[in-house]
Amino acid sequence: MFLREIGWTGFRNLETCAIELDGGFNVFEGDNGQGKTNLLEAVYWLATLRPLRATRLQELIRFGERRCAVTGRIVLDGLEHRLEARIEEGERQCLRELKACRPAEYFGALAVVLFTPDDVGLVRGPPGDRRRYLDRAVFTGRPAHLADVLAYQRALAARNELLRTSEDVALHASFEAALAGPARRLLTARATYLERLTPFFVDAFRGITGLEAPPGLSYRPSLAPGAEDALAEQWAAERERDRERGFTGKGPHADDFGLALGERSARLYASQGQQRALVLALKIAEIRLLEAFFGLTPVLLLDDVSSELDAERNARLFELLHGFRGQVLITTTEARHVQTPDAAREFRVEAGRVTRVQASPSAATVDVS
Amino acid sequence: MASATDPIRRLVLAFSRLPGIGEKTATRLTFFVLNGPPEVARELSAALADVRERVRFCSVCCNLTEADPCRFCADPRRDDRLVCVVESVPSLLAIERTGEFRGRYHVLHGVISPLDGVGPEQLRLKELVARVALGVDEVIVATNPSVEGEATALYIQRLMRPLGVRMTRIASGVSVGSDLEYADQATLGRALSARREM
Ligand SMILES: Nc1ncnc2c1ncn2[C@@H]1O[C@H](COP(=O)(O)OP(=O)(O)O)[C@@H](O)[C@H]1O
Ligand SMILES: [Mg+2]
Ligand SMILES: [Zn+2]
Numbered sequence: 047m048f049l050r051e052i053g054w055t056g057f058r059n060l061e062t063c064a065i066e067l068d069g070g071f072n073v074f075e076g077d078n079g080q081g082k083t084n085l086l087e088a089v090y091w092l093a094t095l096r097p098l099r100a101t102r103l104q105e106l107i108r109f110g111e112r113r114c115a116v117t118g119r120i121v122l123d124g125l126e127h128r129l130e131a132r133i134e135e136g137e138r139q140c141l142r143e144l145k146a147c148r149p150a151e152y153f154g155a156l157a158v159v160l161f162t163p164d165d166v167g168l169v170r171g172p173p174g175d176r177r178r179y180l181d182r183a184v185f186t187g188r189p190a191h192l193a194d195v196l197a198y199q200r201a202l203a204a205r206n207e208l209l210r211t212s213e214d215v216a217l218h219a220s221f222e223a224a225l226a227g228p229a230r231r232l233l234t235a236r237a238t239y240l241e242r243l244t245p246f247f248v249d250a251f252r253g254i255t256g257l258e259a260p261p262g263l264s265y266r267p268s269l270a271p272g273a274e275d276a277l278a279e280q281w282a283a284e285r286e287r288d289r290e291r292g293f294t295g296k297g298p299h300a301d302d303f304g305l306a307l308g309e310r311s312a313r314l315y316a317s318q319g320q321q322r323a324l325v326l327a328l329k330i331a332e333i334r335l336l337e338a339f340f341g342l343t344p345v346l347l348l349d350d351v352s353s354e355l356d357a358e359r360n361a362r363l364f365e366l367l368h369g370f371r372g373q374v375l376i377t378t379t380e381a382r383h384v385q386t387p388d389a390a391r392e393f394r395v396e397a398g399r400v401t402r403v404q405a406s407p408s409a410a411t412v413d414v415s
Numbered sequence: 416m417a418s419a420t421d422p423i424r425r426l427v428l429a430f431s432r433l434p435g436i437g438e439k440t441a442t443r444l445t446f447f448v449l450n451g452p453p454e455v456a457r458e459l460s461a462a463l464a465d466v467r468e469r470v471r472f473c474s475v476c477c478n479l480t481e482a483d484p485c486r487f488c489a490d491p492r493r494d495d496r497l498v499c500v501v502e503s504v505p506s507l508l509a510i511e512r513t514g515e516f517r518g519r520y521h522v523l524h525g526v527i528s529p530l531d532g533v534g535p536e537q538l539r540l541k542e543l544v545a546r547v548a549l550g551v552d553e554v555i556v557a558t559n560p561s562v563e564g565e566a567t568a569l570y571i572q573r574l575m576r577p578l579g580v581r582m583t584r585i586a587s588g589v590s591v592g593s594d595l596e597y598a599d600q601a602t603l604g605r606a607l608s609a610r611r612e613m
Binding site for chain 2: 197200201203204207214217219221224225
């Protein structure tokens with residue numbers, strides 16, 4: 047799977063254009079604040095219909111504009127697919143093969159895995175960051191996860207509203223039961239994912255660090271695991287306490303997953319370097335899992351990664367990337383920081399304008415051979 | 416200069432309040448009504464006036480109808496012992512189109528939705544309880560498979576418990592979050608025949 051072409055209009059600070067990408071390495075060089083992360087966000091939006099950083103869709107639209115669109119030509123198993131993701135009148139719209147479709151029909155042609163400098167905070171950061179990370183990772187291999195997340199959020203908001211407005215016991219019980227359906231599916235998908243990820247994660251971590259203590263991954267549910275009825279019963283038991291709090295205290299929205307080094311919690315004890323290695327191992331495991339279980343080679347998006355890694359780990363990362371068969375999009379402030387293969391295609395990003403840097407004549411000859 | 420009561424602007428505004436119609440479409444419709452054959456405008460305004468005047472709730476099933484009882488309640492060939500509960504008239508029509516169902520209907524006119532301020536008392540639930548108490552063998556709940564549709568189905572199940580009636584829910588062949596109205600006939604037909612006990 048690779049992106050042959052991507053184009054955008056009205057997206058963040060990017061000037062309307064379409065660029066042709068290489069099936070291997072693509073490097074985007076530019077100073078800070080020029081639009082490099084915006085460009086990766088455009089790819090991310092095309093693949094997931096979700097913003098990378100924004101909390102509201104509106105933020106994706108270029109200041110002063112009313113709509114935006116990102117289009118892509120994706121090559122999958124030798125066939126070209128066309129995707130388009132737009133925001134029109136504040137609404138998300140998606141098109142596959144130029145026809146409007148539902149998100150469930152849209153996903154499947156393009157999967158991405160993202161590395162950003164923010165990822166390093168995953169080990170020590172708040173549980174919400176880890177939940178979001180986990181749900182995004184689950185979604186890449188199981189697009190239906192998004193529908194479950196949205197259904198759960200809606201049911202949760204409905205229950206929270208009831209906590210404030212209704213004393214009708216039958217009504218509470220009905221919404222608790224309706225909440226249990228998507229909750230159960232969310233919990234199962236997350237747990238299955240972590241279970242499958244673990245062997246790849248352990249392997250990847252050993253590959254990066256050598257002989258350190260084996261790392262571990264564990265899901266920390268706030269409700270006792272069980273079938274839908276059992277989940278609904280726990281919410282019923284919590285109802286009075288939740289009413290006092292004014293919101294639902296327990297459930298998949300309050301869960302966490304823990305990273306460990308040997309017997310110790312990584313959140314409490316891992317050094318800065320170990321934290322980076324853990325996060326890097328998570329990402330590599332994510333890719334390996336996609337390949338092993340779904341036969342998917344995702345497109346890798348690396349945002350300014352080398353700025354966060356020390357020289358040794360940086361070298362490791364690129365060593366791993368060179369062994370990667372798929373497409374890679376990397377942003378950097380200095381092209382010389384990234385050790386890319388000679389055939390990499392280079393672009394410059396300046397004030398939202400993205401232009402191809404033509405390879406020097408000698409490089410072009412190498413290209414042809 | 417266009418005043419606030421400028422008839423063109425008034426009609427554009429009126430059209431644009433309809434669901435799915437933006438200002439551009441509203442303007443196109445307005446100019447079509449204005450420049451098109453005169454009978455289009457005449458028929459449209461007569462139909463608009465009529466629909467609110469003559470349509471009312473069926474006293475049996477709460478369907479929207481001109482004649483009371485409605486054609487589904489008046490049809491002697493339909494099975495009185497089987498009642499299918501739907502959230503809206505479009506859902507009723509979607510089920511009718513499958514040709515799979517020969518019982519009676521009950522239209523709730525909405526689902527319970529705390530986020531939209533809709534509680535059970537705003538739906539046609541009392542009418543349903545009264546009807547079922549008179550003797551019904553099975554209640555099929557065919558609300559949409561949305562969060563609110565599911566919760567409403569579960570709420571109805573609780574309401575019906577004292578009446579000891581058999582309760583079923585249409586199978587979830589219809590994907591989560593989608594409307595019955597848009598489900599294709601084959602899928603909806605299968606969902607009906609594969610309904611499960613609640
Ligand atoms: N919706 C938007 N419309 C126009 N410009 C935007 C929008 N959102 C962000 N920007 C601009 O994009 C720039 C940041 O781009 P970014 O991709 O984060 O830079 P970098 O190249 O450092 O990764 C800022 O100048 C910001 O003002
Ligand atoms: Mg950036
Ligand atoms: Zn009727």
